[in-house]
Amino acid sequence: MITDECINCDVCEPECPNDAIYMGEEIYEIDPHKCTECVGHFDEPQCVQICPVACIPVNPAHVESRETLWQKFQRLTAAKDGGEAGSAGAASSAS
Numbered sequence: 001m002i003t004d005e006c007i008n009c010d011v012c013e014p015e016c017p018n019d020a021i022y023m024g025e026e027i028y029e030i031d032p033h034k035c036t037e038c039v040g041h042f043d044e045p046q047c048v049q050i051c052p053v054a055c056i057p058v059n060p061a062h063v064e065s066r067e068t069l070w071q072k073f074q075r076l077t078a079a080k081d082g083g084e085a086g087s088a089g090a091a092s093s094a095s
């Protein structure tokens with residue numbers, strides 16, 4: 001998550017491999033459904049590494065295990081690849 005200490009410096013948004021960072025109403029925000037804490041892409045969260053004011057802590061409401069993050073990465077990758085991933089994802093969300 002991004003705290004209100006964000007200075008809107010714009011450097012984190014292009015670094016995110018999952019396009020999880022977007023401009024919110026006042027400051028940048030992170031979509032927790034897209035953020036894998038960079039699991040699957042990098043060893044360290046890229047936004048955390050690059051933020052000049054260190055305002056990107058893990059959201060206590062979204063503490064996820066590495067396994068969970070890895071599964072999210074695989075879902076996101078499958079969705080990005082297109083094919084039948086979109087409909088399959090919607091169908092399996094009930095399980």
Ligand code: SF4
Nearest residue numbers: 016035037038045047
């Ligand atoms: S931790 Fe990685 S995936 Fe999550 S918002 Fe930051 S750059 Fe994007």
Ligand code: SF4
Nearest residue numbers: 006007009010012051
């Ligand atoms: S890098 Fe940090 S200060 Fe800059 S826009 Fe992102 S969250 Fe805000």
